Amino acid sequence: MKRRYFLPAVAAGLNAVRSAAASDRVNVAVIGVRGRGRALTGGFAKLADANVEYLVDVDDRVVPAALAVLEKAGRKPPKVVRDMRRVFDDKSIDAVVIATPDHWHAPAAIMACDAGKDVYLEKPCSHNIREGRLIVEAARRSQRIVQHGTQARSREITRQAIDYIHSGKIGKVVMAKAWDVQRRADIGHKNDSPVPAEVDYDTWIGPAQPMPFNENRFHYTWHWNWNFGTGDAGNDGAHQIDMARWALGVEVPTEAAGMGAKLFFEDDQQTPDTINATFRYPGKMLMFELRIWNPYGMEATENGVAVYGGDGMVQIAKWDRLWGYKVFDEKGKLVKHEQSPGEDEAHVRNFLECVKSRKAPNAEIEIGFQSVVHCHLANIVARTGRAVRYDAKNDSVTGDPEAAKLTRRTYRDHWSKPRGV
Structure with a gap:
Protein backbone atom coordinates (compact mmCIF):
# COMPACT_ATOMS: atom_id res chain seq x y z
CA MET A 1 0.00 0.00 0.00
CA LYS A 2 1.35 3.40 -0.93
CA ARG A 3 2.16 5.74 1.92
CA ARG A 4 -0.26 8.47 0.89
CA TYR A 5 -3.13 5.97 0.58
CA PHE A 6 -2.86 4.84 4.21
CA LEU A 7 -5.62 6.54 6.20
CA PRO A 8 -4.12 8.61 9.02
CA ALA A 9 -7.24 8.25 11.14
CA VAL A 10 -6.77 4.49 11.14
CA ALA A 11 -3.06 4.68 11.91
CA ALA A 12 -3.61 6.99 14.84
CA GLY A 13 -6.63 5.16 16.21
CA LEU A 14 -8.56 8.40 16.33
CA ASN A 15 -11.79 7.08 17.79
CA ALA A 16 -12.11 10.29 19.73
CA VAL A 17 -12.28 12.65 16.76
CA ARG A 18 -16.04 12.39 16.73
CA SER A 19 -17.66 14.20 19.61
CA ALA A 20 -20.41 11.65 20.11
CA ALA A 21 -19.94 8.13 21.39
CA ALA A 22 -19.76 5.34 18.82
CA SER A 23 -23.11 3.97 19.98
CA ASP A 24 -24.95 7.21 19.16
CA ARG A 25 -26.92 7.81 16.01
CA VAL A 26 -25.09 9.56 13.21
CA ASN A 27 -26.65 12.89 12.25
CA VAL A 28 -26.61 13.32 8.48
CA ALA A 29 -27.31 16.14 6.03
CA VAL A 30 -28.05 15.41 2.38
CA ILE A 31 -26.81 18.07 -0.05
CA GLY A 32 -28.56 17.83 -3.41
CA VAL A 33 -31.81 15.89 -3.11
CA ARG A 34 -32.88 15.25 -6.67
CA GLY A 35 -32.10 11.85 -8.23
CA ARG A 36 -29.21 10.22 -6.39
CA GLY A 37 -29.67 12.50 -3.41
CA ARG A 38 -33.27 11.43 -3.00
CA ALA A 39 -32.26 7.77 -3.33
CA LEU A 40 -29.55 8.17 -0.70
CA THR A 41 -31.98 9.99 1.58
CA GLY A 42 -34.05 6.82 1.47
CA GLY A 43 -30.97 4.69 2.06
CA PHE A 44 -30.02 6.51 5.25
CA ALA A 45 -33.65 6.63 6.39
CA LYS A 46 -33.66 2.83 6.44
CA LEU A 47 -30.83 2.73 8.98
CA ALA A 48 -31.89 2.88 12.60
CA ASP A 49 -28.61 4.48 13.67
CA ALA A 50 -28.84 7.41 11.25
CA ASN A 51 -30.85 10.62 11.48
CA VAL A 52 -31.39 12.72 8.37
CA GLU A 53 -31.36 16.16 9.97
CA TYR A 54 -31.06 18.41 6.90
CA LEU A 55 -32.03 18.46 3.26
CA VAL A 56 -30.10 21.02 1.22
CA ASP A 57 -31.01 22.08 -2.30
CA VAL A 58 -31.08 25.26 -4.35
CA ASP A 59 -34.25 24.22 -6.19
CA ASP A 60 -37.27 24.28 -3.91
CA ARG A 61 -39.24 22.18 -6.41
CA VAL A 62 -37.25 18.99 -5.79
CA VAL A 63 -37.49 19.04 -1.98
CA PRO A 64 -41.05 17.70 -1.52
CA ALA A 65 -40.20 14.34 -3.11
CA ALA A 66 -37.26 13.89 -0.72
CA LEU A 67 -39.41 14.88 2.25
CA ALA A 68 -41.94 12.28 1.16
CA VAL A 69 -39.24 9.60 1.27
CA LEU A 70 -38.52 10.42 4.90
CA GLU A 71 -42.20 10.60 5.77
CA LYS A 72 -42.80 7.19 4.21
CA ALA A 73 -39.95 5.79 6.32
CA GLY A 74 -41.57 7.19 9.46
CA ARG A 75 -38.83 9.74 10.05
CA LYS A 76 -39.25 13.21 11.51
CA PRO A 77 -39.20 16.16 9.09
CA PRO A 78 -35.66 17.55 8.64
CA LYS A 79 -34.57 21.14 8.36
CA VAL A 80 -34.62 22.37 4.76
CA VAL A 81 -32.05 24.97 3.65
CA ARG A 82 -30.57 26.25 0.41
CA ASP A 83 -27.10 27.14 1.70
CA MET A 84 -24.86 24.18 2.56
CA ARG A 85 -22.77 26.38 4.83
CA ARG A 86 -25.59 26.20 7.36
CA VAL A 87 -24.87 22.48 7.64
CA PHE A 88 -21.12 22.92 7.87
CA ASP A 89 -21.60 25.38 10.74
CA ASP A 90 -23.93 23.07 12.68
CA LYS A 91 -21.79 21.15 15.16
CA SER A 92 -24.54 18.55 15.67
CA ILE A 93 -24.06 17.22 12.12
CA ASP A 94 -21.60 14.33 11.89
CA ALA A 95 -21.70 13.55 8.19
CA VAL A 96 -22.89 14.92 4.88
CA VAL A 97 -24.03 13.24 1.70
CA ILE A 98 -23.01 15.15 -1.43
CA ALA A 99 -25.17 14.40 -4.47
CA THR A 100 -24.86 17.69 -6.32
CA PRO A 101 -23.84 18.13 -9.97
CA ASP A 102 -20.21 17.19 -10.66
CA HIS A 103 -18.82 20.71 -10.56
CA TRP A 104 -19.86 20.97 -6.90
CA HIS A 105 -18.55 17.58 -5.73
CA ALA A 106 -15.01 18.56 -4.80
CA PRO A 107 -15.70 22.09 -3.50
CA ALA A 108 -18.48 20.82 -1.21
CA ALA A 109 -16.47 17.81 -0.03
CA ILE A 110 -13.41 19.91 0.78
CA MET A 111 -15.47 22.42 2.77
CA ALA A 112 -17.22 19.58 4.59
CA CYS A 113 -13.94 17.94 5.57
CA ASP A 114 -12.51 21.24 6.75
CA ALA A 115 -15.66 21.77 8.82
CA GLY A 116 -15.09 18.42 10.55
CA LYS A 117 -17.78 16.44 8.72
CA ASP A 118 -17.40 12.93 7.33
CA VAL A 119 -18.51 12.66 3.72
CA TYR A 120 -20.39 10.26 1.49
CA LEU A 121 -19.49 11.64 -1.96
CA GLU A 122 -21.26 10.68 -5.15
CA LYS A 123 -19.19 9.72 -8.17
CA PRO A 124 -17.23 11.07 -9.89
CA CYS A 125 -15.48 12.56 -6.88
CA SER A 126 -14.27 15.53 -8.91
CA HIS A 127 -14.82 17.61 -12.01
CA ASN A 128 -11.11 17.34 -12.88
CA ILE A 129 -7.95 15.58 -11.73
CA ARG A 130 -6.54 18.40 -9.59
CA GLU A 131 -9.74 18.63 -7.56
CA GLY A 132 -9.62 14.91 -6.82
CA ARG A 133 -6.20 15.19 -5.20
CA LEU A 134 -7.41 18.19 -3.19
CA ILE A 135 -10.22 16.11 -1.70
CA VAL A 136 -7.75 13.41 -0.65
CA GLU A 137 -5.57 16.06 0.96
CA ALA A 138 -8.57 17.60 2.74
CA ALA A 139 -9.59 14.20 4.10
CA ARG A 140 -6.08 13.58 5.39
CA ARG A 141 -5.50 16.94 7.06
CA SER A 142 -8.93 16.86 8.74
CA GLN A 143 -8.80 13.12 9.48
CA ARG A 144 -12.23 12.58 7.96
CA ILE A 145 -13.94 9.48 6.62
CA VAL A 146 -14.78 9.98 2.92
CA GLN A 147 -16.67 7.25 1.07
CA HIS A 148 -16.82 7.42 -2.72
CA GLY A 149 -20.16 6.47 -4.27
CA THR A 150 -18.93 3.47 -6.26
CA GLN A 151 -21.25 0.97 -4.60
CA ALA A 152 -19.70 -2.14 -6.11
CA ARG A 153 -16.98 -1.94 -3.48
CA SER A 154 -19.57 -2.96 -0.88
CA ARG A 155 -21.72 -5.27 -3.04
CA GLY A 188 -32.48 18.54 -28.58
CA HIS A 189 -31.83 22.27 -28.63
CA LYS A 190 -33.16 24.83 -26.17
CA ASN A 191 -32.73 28.57 -25.88
CA ASP A 192 -31.54 30.28 -22.72
CA SER A 193 -34.46 31.25 -20.51
CA PRO A 194 -35.27 33.09 -17.26
CA VAL A 195 -34.24 31.41 -14.03
CA PRO A 196 -37.21 29.73 -12.36
CA ALA A 197 -38.39 31.62 -9.29
CA GLU A 198 -37.82 28.58 -7.07
CA VAL A 199 -34.12 28.25 -8.03
CA ASP A 200 -31.08 29.95 -6.49
CA TYR A 201 -29.15 29.75 -9.74
CA ASP A 202 -26.13 31.74 -8.59
CA THR A 203 -25.45 29.16 -5.89
CA TRP A 204 -26.13 26.34 -8.36
CA ILE A 205 -23.38 27.77 -10.61
CA GLY A 206 -21.12 27.96 -7.54
CA PRO A 207 -17.41 27.96 -8.47
CA ALA A 208 -17.99 27.21 -12.17
CA GLN A 209 -17.91 29.79 -14.92
CA PRO A 210 -21.16 31.80 -15.15
CA MET A 211 -23.55 30.84 -17.92
CA PRO A 212 -27.14 31.90 -18.63
CA PHE A 213 -29.81 29.55 -17.36
CA ASN A 214 -30.77 26.86 -19.84
CA GLU A 215 -32.86 23.75 -19.23
CA ASN A 216 -30.36 21.77 -21.32
CA ARG A 217 -27.64 22.63 -18.82
CA ASP A 344 -26.88 0.89 -2.24
CA GLU A 345 -27.72 -0.44 1.20
CA ALA A 346 -24.43 -2.17 1.92
CA HIS A 347 -22.39 0.85 0.82
CA VAL A 348 -24.37 3.26 2.98
CA ARG A 349 -24.12 0.83 5.89
CA ASN A 350 -20.35 0.53 5.41
CA PHE A 351 -20.01 4.31 5.48
CA LEU A 352 -22.05 4.62 8.65
CA GLU A 353 -20.05 1.93 10.42
CA CYS A 354 -16.81 3.64 9.45
CA VAL A 355 -18.05 7.01 10.71
CA LYS A 356 -18.44 5.36 14.11
CA SER A 357 -15.38 3.07 14.07
CA ARG A 358 -12.99 5.44 12.16
CA LYS A 359 -11.91 2.55 9.95
CA ALA A 360 -11.29 3.13 6.26
CA PRO A 361 -14.45 2.59 4.18
CA ASN A 362 -14.65 0.19 1.26
CA ALA A 363 -14.42 2.99 -1.32
CA GLU A 364 -12.06 5.26 0.60
CA ILE A 365 -11.52 8.52 -1.25
CA GLU A 366 -8.09 7.66 -2.67
CA ILE A 367 -9.61 4.51 -4.19
CA GLY A 368 -12.34 6.65 -5.72
CA PHE A 369 -9.85 9.25 -6.93
CA GLN A 370 -7.71 6.63 -8.66
CA SER A 371 -10.72 5.33 -10.58
CA VAL A 372 -11.94 8.80 -11.51
Whole structure:
Protein backbone atom coordinates (compact mmCIF):
# COMPACT_ATOMS: atom_id res chain seq x y z
CA MET A 1 0.00 0.00 0.00
CA LYS A 2 1.35 3.40 -0.93
CA ARG A 3 2.16 5.74 1.92
CA ARG A 4 -0.26 8.47 0.89
CA TYR A 5 -3.13 5.97 0.58
CA PHE A 6 -2.86 4.84 4.21
CA LEU A 7 -5.62 6.54 6.20
CA PRO A 8 -4.12 8.61 9.02
CA ALA A 9 -7.24 8.25 11.14
CA VAL A 10 -6.77 4.49 11.14
CA ALA A 11 -3.06 4.68 11.91
CA ALA A 12 -3.61 6.99 14.84
CA GLY A 13 -6.63 5.16 16.21
CA LEU A 14 -8.56 8.40 16.33
CA ASN A 15 -11.79 7.08 17.79
CA ALA A 16 -12.11 10.29 19.73
CA VAL A 17 -12.28 12.65 16.76
CA ARG A 18 -16.04 12.39 16.73
CA SER A 19 -17.66 14.20 19.61
CA ALA A 20 -20.41 11.65 20.11
CA ALA A 21 -19.94 8.13 21.39
CA ALA A 22 -19.76 5.34 18.82
CA SER A 23 -23.11 3.97 19.98
CA ASP A 24 -24.95 7.21 19.16
CA ARG A 25 -26.92 7.81 16.01
CA VAL A 26 -25.09 9.56 13.21
CA ASN A 27 -26.65 12.89 12.25
CA VAL A 28 -26.61 13.32 8.48
CA ALA A 29 -27.31 16.14 6.03
CA VAL A 30 -28.05 15.41 2.38
CA ILE A 31 -26.81 18.07 -0.05
CA GLY A 32 -28.56 17.83 -3.41
CA VAL A 33 -31.81 15.89 -3.11
CA ARG A 34 -32.88 15.25 -6.67
CA GLY A 35 -32.10 11.85 -8.23
CA ARG A 36 -29.21 10.22 -6.39
CA GLY A 37 -29.67 12.50 -3.41
CA ARG A 38 -33.27 11.43 -3.00
CA ALA A 39 -32.26 7.77 -3.33
CA LEU A 40 -29.55 8.17 -0.70
CA THR A 41 -31.98 9.99 1.58
CA GLY A 42 -34.05 6.82 1.47
CA GLY A 43 -30.97 4.69 2.06
CA PHE A 44 -30.02 6.51 5.25
CA ALA A 45 -33.65 6.63 6.39
CA LYS A 46 -33.66 2.83 6.44
CA LEU A 47 -30.83 2.73 8.98
CA ALA A 48 -31.89 2.88 12.60
CA ASP A 49 -28.61 4.48 13.67
CA ALA A 50 -28.84 7.41 11.25
CA ASN A 51 -30.85 10.62 11.48
CA VAL A 52 -31.39 12.72 8.37
CA GLU A 53 -31.36 16.16 9.97
CA TYR A 54 -31.06 18.41 6.90
CA LEU A 55 -32.03 18.46 3.26
CA VAL A 56 -30.10 21.02 1.22
CA ASP A 57 -31.01 22.08 -2.30
CA VAL A 58 -31.08 25.26 -4.35
CA ASP A 59 -34.25 24.22 -6.19
CA ASP A 60 -37.27 24.28 -3.91
CA ARG A 61 -39.24 22.18 -6.41
CA VAL A 62 -37.25 18.99 -5.79
CA VAL A 63 -37.49 19.04 -1.98
CA PRO A 64 -41.05 17.70 -1.52
CA ALA A 65 -40.20 14.34 -3.11
CA ALA A 66 -37.26 13.89 -0.72
CA LEU A 67 -39.41 14.88 2.25
CA ALA A 68 -41.94 12.28 1.16
CA VAL A 69 -39.24 9.60 1.27
CA LEU A 70 -38.52 10.42 4.90
CA GLU A 71 -42.20 10.60 5.77
CA LYS A 72 -42.80 7.19 4.21
CA ALA A 73 -39.95 5.79 6.32
CA GLY A 74 -41.57 7.19 9.46
CA ARG A 75 -38.83 9.74 10.05
CA LYS A 76 -39.25 13.21 11.51
CA PRO A 77 -39.20 16.16 9.09
CA PRO A 78 -35.66 17.55 8.64
CA LYS A 79 -34.57 21.14 8.36
CA VAL A 80 -34.62 22.37 4.76
CA VAL A 81 -32.05 24.97 3.65
CA ARG A 82 -30.57 26.25 0.41
CA ASP A 83 -27.10 27.14 1.70
CA MET A 84 -24.86 24.18 2.56
CA ARG A 85 -22.77 26.38 4.83
CA ARG A 86 -25.59 26.20 7.36
CA VAL A 87 -24.87 22.48 7.64
CA PHE A 88 -21.12 22.92 7.87
CA ASP A 89 -21.60 25.38 10.74
CA ASP A 90 -23.93 23.07 12.68
CA LYS A 91 -21.79 21.15 15.16
CA SER A 92 -24.54 18.55 15.67
CA ILE A 93 -24.06 17.22 12.12
CA ASP A 94 -21.60 14.33 11.89
CA ALA A 95 -21.70 13.55 8.19
CA VAL A 96 -22.89 14.92 4.88
CA VAL A 97 -24.03 13.24 1.70
CA ILE A 98 -23.01 15.15 -1.43
CA ALA A 99 -25.17 14.40 -4.47
CA THR A 100 -24.86 17.69 -6.32
CA PRO A 101 -23.84 18.13 -9.97
CA ASP A 102 -20.21 17.19 -10.66
CA HIS A 103 -18.82 20.71 -10.56
CA TRP A 104 -19.86 20.97 -6.90
CA HIS A 105 -18.55 17.58 -5.73
CA ALA A 106 -15.01 18.56 -4.80
CA PRO A 107 -15.70 22.09 -3.50
CA ALA A 108 -18.48 20.82 -1.21
CA ALA A 109 -16.47 17.81 -0.03
CA ILE A 110 -13.41 19.91 0.78
CA MET A 111 -15.47 22.42 2.77
CA ALA A 112 -17.22 19.58 4.59
CA CYS A 113 -13.94 17.94 5.57
CA ASP A 114 -12.51 21.24 6.75
CA ALA A 115 -15.66 21.77 8.82
CA GLY A 116 -15.09 18.42 10.55
CA LYS A 117 -17.78 16.44 8.72
CA ASP A 118 -17.40 12.93 7.33
CA VAL A 119 -18.51 12.66 3.72
CA TYR A 120 -20.39 10.26 1.49
CA LEU A 121 -19.49 11.64 -1.96
CA GLU A 122 -21.26 10.68 -5.15
CA LYS A 123 -19.19 9.72 -8.17
CA PRO A 124 -17.23 11.07 -9.89
CA CYS A 125 -15.48 12.56 -6.88
CA SER A 126 -14.27 15.53 -8.91
CA HIS A 127 -14.82 17.61 -12.01
CA ASN A 128 -11.11 17.34 -12.88
CA ILE A 129 -7.95 15.58 -11.73
CA ARG A 130 -6.54 18.40 -9.59
CA GLU A 131 -9.74 18.63 -7.56
CA GLY A 132 -9.62 14.91 -6.82
CA ARG A 133 -6.20 15.19 -5.20
CA LEU A 134 -7.41 18.19 -3.19
CA ILE A 135 -10.22 16.11 -1.70
CA VAL A 136 -7.75 13.41 -0.65
CA GLU A 137 -5.57 16.06 0.96
CA ALA A 138 -8.57 17.60 2.74
CA ALA A 139 -9.59 14.20 4.10
CA ARG A 140 -6.08 13.58 5.39
CA ARG A 141 -5.50 16.94 7.06
CA SER A 142 -8.93 16.86 8.74
CA GLN A 143 -8.80 13.12 9.48
CA ARG A 144 -12.23 12.58 7.96
CA ILE A 145 -13.94 9.48 6.62
CA VAL A 146 -14.78 9.98 2.92
CA GLN A 147 -16.67 7.25 1.07
CA HIS A 148 -16.82 7.42 -2.72
CA GLY A 149 -20.16 6.47 -4.27
CA THR A 150 -18.93 3.47 -6.26
CA GLN A 151 -21.25 0.97 -4.60
CA ALA A 152 -19.70 -2.14 -6.11
CA ARG A 153 -16.98 -1.94 -3.48
CA SER A 154 -19.57 -2.96 -0.88
CA ARG A 155 -21.72 -5.27 -3.04
CA GLU A 156 -21.16 -8.80 -1.77
CA ILE A 157 -21.69 -10.55 -5.12
CA THR A 158 -19.14 -8.26 -6.78
CA ARG A 159 -16.67 -8.82 -3.97
CA GLN A 160 -17.09 -12.57 -4.59
CA ALA A 161 -16.31 -12.05 -8.27
CA ILE A 162 -13.18 -10.06 -7.47
CA ASP A 163 -12.03 -12.71 -5.00
CA TYR A 164 -12.56 -15.36 -7.68
CA ILE A 165 -10.42 -13.41 -10.14
CA HIS A 166 -7.70 -12.75 -7.57
CA SER A 167 -7.63 -16.44 -6.57
CA GLY A 168 -5.90 -17.31 -9.84
CA LYS A 169 -8.70 -19.58 -11.09
CA ILE A 170 -8.74 -17.92 -14.52
CA GLY A 171 -4.96 -17.84 -14.71
CA LYS A 172 -2.72 -14.84 -15.16
CA VAL A 173 -4.82 -11.69 -15.59
CA VAL A 174 -3.31 -8.92 -17.69
CA MET A 175 -6.30 -7.21 -19.29
CA ALA A 176 -9.84 -6.07 -18.51
CA LYS A 177 -12.54 -4.26 -20.43
CA ALA A 178 -15.15 -1.90 -19.01
CA TRP A 179 -18.11 -0.82 -21.09
CA ASP A 180 -20.84 1.77 -20.80
CA VAL A 181 -23.13 0.92 -23.69
CA GLN A 182 -26.68 2.17 -23.35
CA ARG A 183 -29.23 4.45 -24.95
CA ARG A 184 -29.30 8.00 -23.64
CA ALA A 185 -31.80 10.61 -24.77
CA ASP A 186 -31.30 13.16 -27.51
CA ILE A 187 -31.82 16.40 -25.54
CA GLY A 188 -32.48 18.54 -28.58
CA HIS A 189 -31.83 22.27 -28.63
CA LYS A 190 -33.16 24.83 -26.17
CA ASN A 191 -32.73 28.57 -25.88
CA ASP A 192 -31.54 30.28 -22.72
CA SER A 193 -34.46 31.25 -20.51
CA PRO A 194 -35.27 33.09 -17.26
CA VAL A 195 -34.24 31.41 -14.03
CA PRO A 196 -37.21 29.73 -12.36
CA ALA A 197 -38.39 31.62 -9.29
CA GLU A 198 -37.82 28.58 -7.07
CA VAL A 199 -34.12 28.25 -8.03
CA ASP A 200 -31.08 29.95 -6.49
CA TYR A 201 -29.15 29.75 -9.74
CA ASP A 202 -26.13 31.74 -8.59
CA THR A 203 -25.45 29.16 -5.89
CA TRP A 204 -26.13 26.34 -8.36
CA ILE A 205 -23.38 27.77 -10.61
CA GLY A 206 -21.12 27.96 -7.54
CA PRO A 207 -17.41 27.96 -8.47
CA ALA A 208 -17.99 27.21 -12.17
CA GLN A 209 -17.91 29.79 -14.92
CA PRO A 210 -21.16 31.80 -15.15
CA MET A 211 -23.55 30.84 -17.92
CA PRO A 212 -27.14 31.90 -18.63
CA PHE A 213 -29.81 29.55 -17.36
CA ASN A 214 -30.77 26.86 -19.84
CA GLU A 215 -32.86 23.75 -19.23
CA ASN A 216 -30.36 21.77 -21.32
CA ARG A 217 -27.64 22.63 -18.82
CA PHE A 218 -29.69 22.09 -15.67
CA HIS A 219 -31.36 19.05 -14.10
CA TYR A 220 -29.48 15.95 -15.25
CA THR A 221 -28.58 17.43 -18.65
CA TRP A 222 -25.73 19.27 -16.93
CA HIS A 223 -23.89 15.92 -17.29
CA TRP A 224 -23.31 16.69 -20.97
CA ASN A 225 -21.87 20.20 -20.56
CA TRP A 226 -18.14 20.57 -19.84
CA ASN A 227 -18.68 23.50 -17.47
CA PHE A 228 -20.66 21.33 -15.07
CA GLY A 229 -20.30 17.66 -15.97
CA THR A 230 -17.88 14.96 -17.06
CA GLY A 231 -20.06 13.18 -19.62
CA ASP A 232 -20.99 9.55 -19.25
CA ALA A 233 -17.36 8.62 -18.66
CA GLY A 234 -17.66 10.23 -15.23
CA ASN A 235 -21.35 9.46 -14.81
CA ASP A 236 -21.71 5.71 -15.39
CA GLY A 237 -18.21 4.88 -16.60
CA ALA A 238 -16.82 5.53 -13.12
CA HIS A 239 -18.59 2.41 -11.86
CA GLN A 240 -17.35 0.05 -14.56
CA ILE A 241 -13.82 1.44 -14.60
CA ASP A 242 -13.63 1.08 -10.83
CA MET A 243 -14.57 -2.62 -10.98
CA ALA A 244 -12.14 -3.31 -13.84
CA ARG A 245 -9.29 -1.53 -12.06
CA TRP A 246 -10.09 -3.42 -8.85
CA ALA A 247 -10.02 -6.74 -10.71
CA LEU A 248 -6.67 -5.94 -12.34
CA GLY A 249 -5.15 -4.79 -9.06
CA VAL A 250 -3.85 -1.53 -10.54
CA GLU A 251 -3.97 2.08 -9.39
CA VAL A 252 -3.48 4.75 -12.09
CA PRO A 253 -2.13 4.31 -15.62
CA THR A 254 1.13 5.49 -17.06
CA GLU A 255 -0.50 6.17 -20.43
CA ALA A 256 -3.97 6.69 -21.89
CA ALA A 257 -4.74 6.44 -25.59
CA GLY A 258 -7.68 6.15 -27.94
CA MET A 259 -10.29 8.50 -29.29
CA GLY A 260 -13.74 9.86 -28.66
CA ALA A 261 -16.22 12.24 -30.18
CA LYS A 262 -19.83 13.27 -30.40
CA LEU A 263 -20.84 11.17 -33.39
CA PHE A 264 -24.49 10.25 -33.00
CA PHE A 265 -26.50 12.98 -31.29
CA GLU A 266 -27.21 16.32 -32.98
CA ASP A 267 -28.24 18.28 -29.90
CA ASP A 268 -26.88 20.56 -27.17
CA GLN A 269 -24.61 17.92 -25.64
CA GLN A 270 -20.91 18.83 -25.62
CA THR A 271 -19.43 15.66 -24.14
CA PRO A 272 -18.62 12.57 -26.25
CA ASP A 273 -21.32 10.03 -27.04
CA THR A 274 -18.62 7.62 -28.20
CA ILE A 275 -15.25 6.82 -26.57
CA ASN A 276 -12.74 4.03 -27.00
CA ALA A 277 -9.89 4.47 -24.52
CA THR A 278 -7.05 2.20 -23.44
CA PHE A 279 -5.05 2.59 -20.24
CA ARG A 280 -1.63 1.08 -19.76
CA TYR A 281 0.12 0.01 -16.55
CA PRO A 282 3.29 -2.04 -16.05
CA GLY A 283 2.38 -5.40 -17.56
CA LYS A 284 -1.38 -4.76 -17.76
CA MET A 285 -4.00 -2.92 -19.80
CA LEU A 286 -7.59 -1.72 -19.31
CA MET A 287 -9.98 -0.85 -22.13
CA PHE A 288 -13.01 1.43 -21.77
CA GLU A 289 -15.75 1.59 -24.36
CA LEU A 290 -18.59 4.11 -24.27
CA ARG A 291 -21.54 4.31 -26.66
CA ILE A 292 -24.56 6.09 -25.22
CA TRP A 293 -26.63 5.80 -28.40
CA ASN A 294 -26.78 2.00 -28.22
CA PRO A 295 -30.18 0.39 -27.50
CA TYR A 296 -28.85 -3.18 -27.49
CA GLY A 297 -25.92 -3.19 -25.03
CA MET A 298 -23.09 -5.74 -24.99
CA GLU A 299 -22.95 -9.26 -23.59
CA ALA A 300 -26.69 -9.06 -22.82
CA THR A 301 -26.22 -6.05 -20.55
CA GLU A 302 -25.81 -2.29 -20.84
CA ASN A 303 -22.83 -1.77 -18.55
CA GLY A 304 -20.29 -4.32 -17.46
CA VAL A 305 -16.76 -5.55 -17.02
CA ALA A 306 -14.88 -8.46 -18.59
CA VAL A 307 -11.66 -9.67 -16.99
CA TYR A 308 -9.40 -11.80 -19.17
CA GLY A 309 -7.08 -14.44 -17.79
CA GLY A 310 -4.88 -17.00 -19.46
CA ASP A 311 -7.26 -19.79 -18.48
CA GLY A 312 -10.66 -18.13 -18.55
CA MET A 313 -12.74 -14.99 -18.32
CA VAL A 314 -15.04 -13.40 -15.75
CA GLN A 315 -17.83 -10.95 -16.58
CA ILE A 316 -19.31 -8.71 -13.88
CA ALA A 317 -22.60 -6.99 -14.65
CA LYS A 318 -26.30 -6.72 -13.98
CA TRP A 319 -28.49 -9.22 -15.83
CA ASP A 320 -32.28 -9.17 -15.50
CA ARG A 321 -31.97 -6.46 -12.82
CA LEU A 322 -29.72 -8.58 -10.60
CA TRP A 323 -25.99 -8.04 -10.11
CA GLY A 324 -23.77 -11.04 -10.59
CA TYR A 325 -20.85 -12.60 -12.42
CA LYS A 326 -20.24 -15.23 -15.06
CA VAL A 327 -17.16 -17.43 -15.39
CA PHE A 328 -16.07 -18.86 -18.75
CA ASP A 329 -13.39 -21.52 -19.11
CA GLU A 330 -10.52 -21.60 -21.60
CA LYS A 331 -12.88 -22.91 -24.31
CA GLY A 332 -15.36 -20.10 -23.78
CA LYS A 333 -17.91 -22.33 -22.01
CA LEU A 334 -19.99 -20.80 -19.22
CA VAL A 335 -19.07 -22.77 -16.09
CA LYS A 336 -20.38 -20.55 -13.30
CA HIS A 337 -23.11 -17.92 -13.03
CA GLU A 338 -23.94 -16.30 -9.70
CA GLN A 339 -26.41 -13.49 -9.06
CA SER A 340 -27.78 -11.73 -6.00
CA PRO A 341 -29.86 -8.67 -5.14
CA GLY A 342 -28.08 -5.71 -3.65
CA GLU A 343 -27.70 -2.05 -4.51
CA ASP A 344 -26.88 0.89 -2.24
CA GLU A 345 -27.72 -0.44 1.20
CA ALA A 346 -24.43 -2.17 1.92
CA HIS A 347 -22.39 0.85 0.82
CA VAL A 348 -24.37 3.26 2.98
CA ARG A 349 -24.12 0.83 5.89
CA ASN A 350 -20.35 0.53 5.41
CA PHE A 351 -20.01 4.31 5.48
CA LEU A 352 -22.05 4.62 8.65
CA GLU A 353 -20.05 1.93 10.42
CA CYS A 354 -16.81 3.64 9.45
CA VAL A 355 -18.05 7.01 10.71
CA LYS A 356 -18.44 5.36 14.11
CA SER A 357 -15.38 3.07 14.07
CA ARG A 358 -12.99 5.44 12.16
CA LYS A 359 -11.91 2.55 9.95
CA ALA A 360 -11.29 3.13 6.26
CA PRO A 361 -14.45 2.59 4.18
CA ASN A 362 -14.65 0.19 1.26
CA ALA A 363 -14.42 2.99 -1.32
CA GLU A 364 -12.06 5.26 0.60
CA ILE A 365 -11.52 8.52 -1.25
CA GLU A 366 -8.09 7.66 -2.67
CA ILE A 367 -9.61 4.51 -4.19
CA GLY A 368 -12.34 6.65 -5.72
CA PHE A 369 -9.85 9.25 -6.93
CA GLN A 370 -7.71 6.63 -8.66
CA SER A 371 -10.72 5.33 -10.58
CA VAL A 372 -11.94 8.80 -11.51
CA VAL A 373 -8.50 9.72 -12.88
CA HIS A 374 -9.29 7.20 -15.64
CA CYS A 375 -12.58 8.95 -16.44
CA HIS A 376 -10.85 12.29 -16.76
CA LEU A 377 -8.04 10.84 -18.89
CA ALA A 378 -10.61 9.22 -21.21
CA ASN A 379 -12.21 12.64 -21.65
CA ILE A 380 -8.83 14.31 -22.21
CA VAL A 381 -7.94 11.77 -24.89
CA ALA A 382 -11.34 12.38 -26.51
CA ARG A 383 -11.01 16.16 -26.39
CA THR A 384 -7.43 16.37 -27.66
CA GLY A 385 -7.42 13.41 -30.03
CA ARG A 386 -4.04 12.35 -28.66
CA ALA A 387 -2.51 9.76 -26.38
CA VAL A 388 -1.19 11.19 -23.11
CA ARG A 389 1.32 10.21 -20.46
CA TYR A 390 0.30 10.39 -16.81
CA ASP A 391 2.62 11.13 -13.90
CA ALA A 392 1.03 9.58 -10.82
CA LYS A 393 3.52 11.18 -8.44
CA ASN A 394 2.41 14.67 -9.44
CA ASP A 395 -1.14 13.89 -10.63
CA SER A 396 -0.31 15.44 -13.97
CA VAL A 397 -0.27 14.91 -17.72
CA THR A 398 3.26 15.38 -19.01
CA GLY A 399 4.68 16.45 -22.36
CA ASP A 400 1.43 17.97 -23.66
CA PRO A 401 0.63 21.46 -22.35
CA GLU A 402 -2.81 21.55 -24.00
CA ALA A 403 -3.85 18.25 -22.43
CA ALA A 404 -2.31 19.26 -19.09
CA LYS A 405 -4.64 22.27 -18.93
CA LEU A 406 -7.61 19.89 -18.90
CA THR A 407 -6.47 18.38 -15.58
CA ARG A 408 -7.62 21.62 -13.92
CA ARG A 409 -10.25 24.28 -14.42
CA THR A 410 -10.71 28.02 -14.04
CA TYR A 411 -12.91 29.06 -11.11
CA ARG A 412 -14.91 32.19 -10.62
CA ASP A 413 -14.47 34.19 -7.44
CA HIS A 414 -16.93 32.39 -5.16
CA TRP A 415 -17.01 31.30 -1.53
CA SER A 416 -16.79 27.67 -2.62
CA LYS A 417 -13.58 27.98 -4.64
CA PRO A 418 -11.41 25.08 -3.37
CA ARG A 419 -8.27 25.66 -1.37
CA GLY A 420 -5.10 24.96 -3.30
CA VAL A 421 -6.30 25.52 -6.85
